[in-house]
Amino acid sequence: MKQKGSGSVLEHFAILPDPRRENHNTKRHKLIDIIVIAVLAIICGADDWPTIVAFGQKKEKWLRQFLELPYGIPSHDTFGRVFALLDPAAFQTCFFSWVRAAHRKTKGQVVAVDGKTNRRAHGKADNPLHIISAFATANGVVLGQLATSRKSNEITAVPKLLKLLDLAGCIVTADAMSCQKKVVKTILEQGADYVLAVKGNQQMLHQDLKRLFADGHRQNWKNGQNDYCESSDKDHGRTEIRQCFTLSDPQLLRTIGVSRKDWLGLKSIAQVTCRRTERGRTTSATRYYISSLAGNARQILKVVREHWQIENNLHWSLDVSFREDDSRVRIGHAQENLAAVRKLALTLLRRETTGRGGIKSRRLQAGWDEDYLLAAVGIRP
Numbered sequence: 270m271k272q273k274g275s276g277s278v279l280e281h282f283a284i285l286p287d288p289r290r291e292n293h294n295t296k297r298h299k300l301i302d303i304i305v306i307a308v309l310a311i312i313c314g315a316d317d318w319p320t321i322v323a324f325g326q327k328k329e330k331w332l333r334q335f336l337e338l339p340y341g342i343p344s345h346d347t348f349g350r351v352f353a354l355l356d357p358a359a360f361q362t363c364f365f366s367w368v369r370a371a372h373r374k375t376k377g378q379v380v381a382v383d384g385k386t387n388r389r390a391h392g393k394a395d396n397p398l399h400i401i402s403a404f405a406t407a408n409g410v411v412l413g414q415l416a417t418s419r420k421s422n423e424i425t426a427v428p429k430l431l432k433l434l435d436l437a438g439c440i441v442t443a444d445a446m447s448c449q450k451k452v453v454k455t456i457l458e459q460g461a462d463y464v465l466a467v468k469g470n471q472q473m474l475h476q477d478l479k480r481l482f483a484d485g486h487r488q489n490w491k492n493g494q495n496d497y498c499e500s501s502d503k504d505h506g507r508t509e510i511r512q513c514f515t516l517s518d519p520q521l522l523r524t525i526g527v528s529r530k531d532w533l534g535l536k537s538i539a540q541v542t543c544r545r546t547e548r549g550r551t552t553s554a555t556r557y558y559i560s561s562l563a564g565n566a567r568q569i570l571k572v573v574r575e576h577w578q579i580e581n582n583l584h585w586s587l588d589v590s591f592r593e594d595d596s597r598v599r600i601g602h603a604q605e606n607l608a609a610v611r612k613l614a615l616t617l618l619r620r621e622t623t624g625r626g627g628i629k630s631r632r633l634q635a636g637w638d639e640d641y642l643l644a645a646v647g648i649r650p
Contacts, residue, residue: 353601517564
């Protein structure tokens, strides 16, 4: 590579250890060339090894401006073999290095944590790959990921992922599966606050929250340590009204059946009710939360709403724009490493503001406009 901008994402992958040193006697292609071609191709719309190779072959003359390519474009078998051998932990280290350099953290930003199963990335005898992601909702940056073999393994995987991140001053949100004492402890140790959903997996806590809010409604929320706010949206024939009630009275919180000492930092509990009316039909859903934040209903409702961006702006985009659920790559670590590349591509396309339209449109633009593609990854030929 001849020149790089100081913010180049590829600069951070130049230190990635080459797994072929221990597994192969000869190496015709440079590891950084393989990584660069894969990242660029996936940004431009490639979704598997043959289309990545086709991209490289069509762009070979252009790629030689900043890649050595001593033996031309690698075959699809080479791409598959190398990504299967790459250590996901080492790949993640490079990913985190870029995030720390490129991501500007703001105090109070929401970091949503949730898992997604890659439906077809497994054999008949295996469990599908399940990947936990941490997503900064304010600017759409994926801060990191960690793979597990089962959805139930989120309980042990989430604390491991959180320990890898710089979360000081952030607010961590997660669904009910991550409402665990170990997760709470890890979040606080990282210098962050939490807003965690509570459901039936914490049965005693869930029942106590329902009881406390039922009592609170009977008291008409006259206590100064209660708070309430309401927001509404109307769009495309759908009306949605959200109500948030919070309780922060220490005396009431002490009546929770599970000792408050077990839920470190607990300062407030919240009930969020969402009523949606569409085509004359109204549905309602009520959810409960525990939080280390003070009982500001407006703030907690905002945080709860931002959590859903990990579904809408990350998981949905990966499935629709990158066809992640259709991927049949399953050998070695290839699927986990490819998942990281897709998230990297998604983040880079969102950060490059000269592109227009949605992510699918921007992938096409990157394939058509080489200057736009280089700007997205921070390379100067």
